[in-house]
Amino acid sequence: MESAADRRAFLDLPFRAYGNLPAWRAPLRFERAAQIDPRRNPALAQMPHDLLLAWRGTQAVGRIAVFINPAHLARHNDQTGHFGFLDTLQEDEETISALMGAAEAWLRQRGMRRIAGPFNFSVNEECGLLVDGFDTPPVMMMLHGRPDYAPSLERAGYSKAMDMFAYMIRMGETYEPPGIASRLIEGFERDPRLRIRNLDSRNYENEINQILDIFDDAWSDNWGFVPFGKAEITHMAKELKPLISPDHLWIGLIDEEPACFALVLPDIFEAAEGLNGRLLPFGWVQFLHRLKVAGTTTARIPLAGMRRKFHKTRRGVQTMAATCSMTLAAQHARGVRNIEASWILETNTNLINIISLFDAPKYKTYRIYGKPL
Template identity: 35%
Template sequence: MDGKIVIEPISGKKQRAEFVDLGRDFAAREPHSVPQLRSEQLELVNPDKNPFFGHARAQLFVARRDGKAVGRISAHIDELALEMPSEQGFGPGTGMFGYFDAEDEAVAKALLDTAEAWLRAEGMTRVLGPISMSVWEEPGLLVSGQDHSPMIMMGHDPAHYRGWIEAAGYAPAKSLLTYHLDVQKEFPPIVQRIVKSGHRNERITVRQVDKSNWDRDAAIVLSILNDAWSGNWGFVPFTPEEVAYAGKKLKPIIFEPLNMIAEVDGEPVAFMLTFPDINRILKRINGKLFPFGWFHLLRWLRKPTNADMRVPLMGVKKQLHSSRLASQLAFMMISQIRENAATDFGAVRGEIGWILDDNQGMVAIADTIQSTVNREYIVFEKPLA
């Protein structure tokens, strides 16, 4: 055995399953990692199931040494990302790598070299990563916060991956932050005054989402998102197929008192989504539905109690950006959701994000409600000469 590293492109159901299971094996080595549902992970890399592939192409790779799988990576190109302005992160010639796991630095370099070669052959001149696989799924490498488990829909990586990626010629392109919030603690007086003022404004209505009309409200939320985030770094619009897919996937974890839509003069202009942290139960069942995991998961989904909460998405229509009304709507929604989470669900801890480190408006809101940064993710970049 000479220890030679061989990188194999993979395709097909059986090899995709190996790719997913290899990632699960790597995750199991990390004390604070949370095993996700295998069926969901398989679906994300299946071109027949994930609508992301309706505007993207990808190649998965597995690294082997002496016949043993020792790493994995994806190389992928999002056609919609190529159409975005370059100053927003993507743009013409920008491909991505993701699903990065490696046994050691030699394997890491071989995997990155292979992904870069594939992207270069596809005409790409720059690479961003890790982004696994859509920017709306798990963007960035965790570089701080490894001492506690991630919340729902957030990645978890060992600290040494950063050094291996930077040694391969990558530099930070953007930082994504999450913020810890004490849900039981009332907001500062200034926030309470802003919220009370908003309630006196007859033009403003803040309502819970209506789960009996979830398809309608999901479409409203994602329409606002496409508008509100359209100028942000890394933005790629949701397609109608992705809107329908996301709505279906999110419905089981939608609890009406935790999700709000704000209207001004009857027009929906802002939203805030909050999810109970399903990772707590996934850790308990080790990410497996059988033989008894499904029972514990379904029981938890009926009414999560003492659950941590995550605010993964919020947005205000662009026409209101930089206005006092925008921040007022945000404070009104987050204040009502905080109260409902604490009283109805017994929540103690919340997490807001991810938030771009240079998104001054959102950072200001996070600071004003006295939340603190608890995790940082970095998206790296490298020119493909």
């Protein structure tokens, strides 16, 4: 990326590529700009990276990010580099091939032996190529795209590494936990050793540290896991604070030990609909009214987990079910009717089983692709 104009072209390309797609939702432009700026994204600051544009004449027709994640290499020691932010102006296999070829060459020059993605910029951020569910809009921090990307990548020698699912919990005008979930919750309520509490806003940073410690333990055996770094946790806590009220975070305790949690966030994409990603000069008024006054009807659970020692235990399952149900009930009281649980690895049967308790259908599939170099 050679200039400020190139950076603007990189950021603007998805708006040009998908603006006419009925299901696309424009992200906030200032947030996108911060994501690709290592001065404002502490995770990116630790990664050797490059942002690449494909040009046809004087028009930018495609983009890609290529990078090496030291935290991933420290965890997995697999000489794998990553790509992300893969977008083309229109269906264009020639451009995709050129972008992937450039990313592959960049990684080979730096000693990598495999490429995988898309990650924007890690497994803890937006990731996965949408391969199923193009007819419904994405929710916050989830990606959208066109059906042509997957076959183009596969013809370029890429194959599936992992699928990740999104589930939609539709609550209707009244909320009652479904049958099996209801019985688990009844067991939870009878057990004096179990309880749930919500976020203690006075102790906000410690609360975020606590749930991410649970998350790191819960997910540590999962495919592709990379723990949150200290700088990332601090950054995440700061970024999420304006969105989180006490009833957005619920923690389940077993014998007073924090055992599990569920974090739900309002759908920023819904609040920003129709603003084309811009809050200035007057879009911020509409955005804040939708977010803080009217409220969104859609939310997302981006983080949830239970400590491994409680997996497959009666008290663990009861507490996780009750924590999820309390999360849903609190959001229903706010006017939320649809909550996406995402993303969930296809191999994460424990969490899939919990989600299934709430009659939530799988409605989108995201795929990570890989290729030897």
